[in-house]
Amino acid sequence: MKKILLLVGGGHAHVYLINKIIKEKQKFKTILVSSSQYQFYSGMASAYIENIYSDNDIIFDLKKLCKLGEIEFFEEKVIEIDPENKNVILKSGKKIDFDVVSFDTGSELKIDNKYLDKEKIIGIKPLTNLKKIKEKLGDLKLKEVRFLVIGAGAAGIELSLAIKELEKKMNKKIEVHIVDRSDMLLPTFPKKVQEVVKEKIYKSNVILHLNEEVKEIKDTQLITKKGLTLDYDLILWAGGPVSNQMYKDAGMSVDEKGYMVVNQFLQNIDFEYIFGAGDCISIQNFSQMKKVGVYAIKEAPYLWRNILNYFYCKSLESYTPQNEFLLIISLGNQKGILSYKKFVLNGSLAWKLKNYIDKGFMKKFNSEF
Ligand SMILES: Cc1cc2nc3c(=O)[nH]c(=O)nc-3n(C[C@H](O)[C@H](O)[C@H](O)COP(=O)(O)OP(=O)(O)OC[C@H]3O[C@@H](n4cnc5c(N)ncnc54)[C@H](O)[C@@H]3O)c2cc1C
Structure with missing residues (x-):
């Protein structure tokens, strides 16, 4: 009987693995379980909202890709892991052994x-909700829409600015407010990026409410702890990332935020036959890494080689996360701000580079087939 490699979640790293399996047939059988057949590429999210990118540009059809790689696919959510007995339980009750x-x-x-x-x-997650945002805005029969974004992180800011650009293409006025409990924007970014983004928000007529924490949301009103009351027609919840509870529930070691702890081989520290990559893991000694797709992508080749090495009893390769990486925030209308170490670039060149990188990623892993 063939051994089974089970992939849970069709995230950025697993898209790489699927690509490898399509190209290089393996001796083991692979199964993918992911909550949705469609995986949205987050780097292109805000330009998708602006209608610069279409569904085809941004979506991986996991079912189609799996078929090409003879991977069995289940559009389902894993709700329980039994690491000792090597199986997972899906929401439907089905058990899958690995x-x-x-x-x-x-x-x-x-x-x-x-x-x-x-x-x-x-909610901003799952990213399949991006489609819902556009549909809901289109469905609203109002001429004037009040749109609130909770969370002034990079995602909340990108999407707020994208909505303002969408306004120009729609036959309605969209008033956008951002509410955040912190007292500054993008605290982990260089000062220059913070200043440019703040100015862009101001010039785009997006209204920023810092130092305001949500207390209550009624049918048409949001009330903050300090008593600010904002009317709304639609709310986009872009609060920061949290971990999936199932890793802790399974009795695995998790970090203080609940993310599954792996070693530098991307291998679970309690169970050597369990691997992971992307946002859901916390690498020993690197627990402060940002939850950004860049890491999932960089980890993917190590994950793949280490899974193969484990199957074929070879030694595993150690992955060291980079401290600095290129980040480009989209500012709407095909402009962006790039930061790498202390270097900052503002304008259309930054967006063009982002477009080039993101389209290249999609082409490599999606439309090459
Ligand atoms: C609007 C927005 C814009 C962003 N822009 C950028 C950017 O420009 N650059 C950047 O580096 N990062 C960006 N990020 C962050 C980035 O999205 C994440 O860091 C990245 O998606 C993490 O990739 P991943 O592979 O870990 O998981 P994901 O891409 O989140 O994929 C996880 C997959 O697993 C599935 N899944 C989840 N739970 C289960 C379960 N229990 N069972 C089965 N399947 C499951 C999900 O449906 C999903 O398909 C952005 C985030 C947002 C919200």
Whole structure:
């Protein structure tokens, strides 16, 4: 009987693995379980909202890719892991056994559960919600829409500016407010980036409410702890990432935020046949790494080689995360701000570079087939 490699989550790193399996047939059988058949590429999210990119540009069809690689695909959510007995349980109740498993389930949205099923509140995660944002804005029969974004991180800012650009293409006025409990924008970015972004927000007529924490959300009003009341038609919840509870529930070692702890071979520190990459892991001695897709992409080749090495009893390769990486924030209308170490570049060249990198990624892993 063939051994089984189970991939949980169709995130950035696993898209790389799927690509490898399509190109290089393996002796083991592979199964992918992911909550949605469609995986959105986050780097292109805001330009997708602006209608610069289409569905085809930004979406991986995991089912189609799996078919090409003879990978069995389940559009389902894993809700339980039994690491000792080497199986996972899906939401439908189905049990899947594995010999080796890899997790690339990303991070989840930090949102109060009571707001999750509200019609007018859309979470930024899962990224399949990007489509919902555009549909909901289009469906609103109002000429003037009040749109609130909770969270002034890079994602919340990019999407707020994109919505303002979308306004120009739609036959309606969209008033955008950003609410954040912190007293500064993008605290981990260079000062120059903070200044440029703040000015862009101001010039775009996006209204920024810093130092304001959400207390209550009623049907048409948001109230902050300090008593600020904002009317709204739609809310986008872009709160920071949190971990999936299932790793802790499975009795695995997790860091203080609940992310699965792996060593530098991207291998679980308790179970050698469990691997992981991307937002869902915390690498020993590197627990402060940002939750950005860049890491999932950089980890992917190590993850793949180490899974193969484990299967074929070879020694594993150590991955060292880079301290500095190129970050480009989209500022709308095909402009952006790039930062790398102390270097900052503002304008259309930054966006063009982002477009080149992101389109290249999609071409390599999606449309080459
Ligand atoms: C709007 C936005 C813009 C961003 N822009 C950038 C950017 O420009 N550059 C950058 O580096 N980062 C960016 N990020 C951050 C980036 O999205 C994440 O760091 C990245 O997606 C993490 O990749 P991943 O492979 O870990 O998981 P993800 O890409 O989140 O994929 C996880 C997959 O696992 C599936 N899944 C989750 N739980 C389960 C489960 N229990 N069972 C089965 N399947 C499951 C999900 O459906 C999803 O398909 C952005 C984030 C947002 C929200």
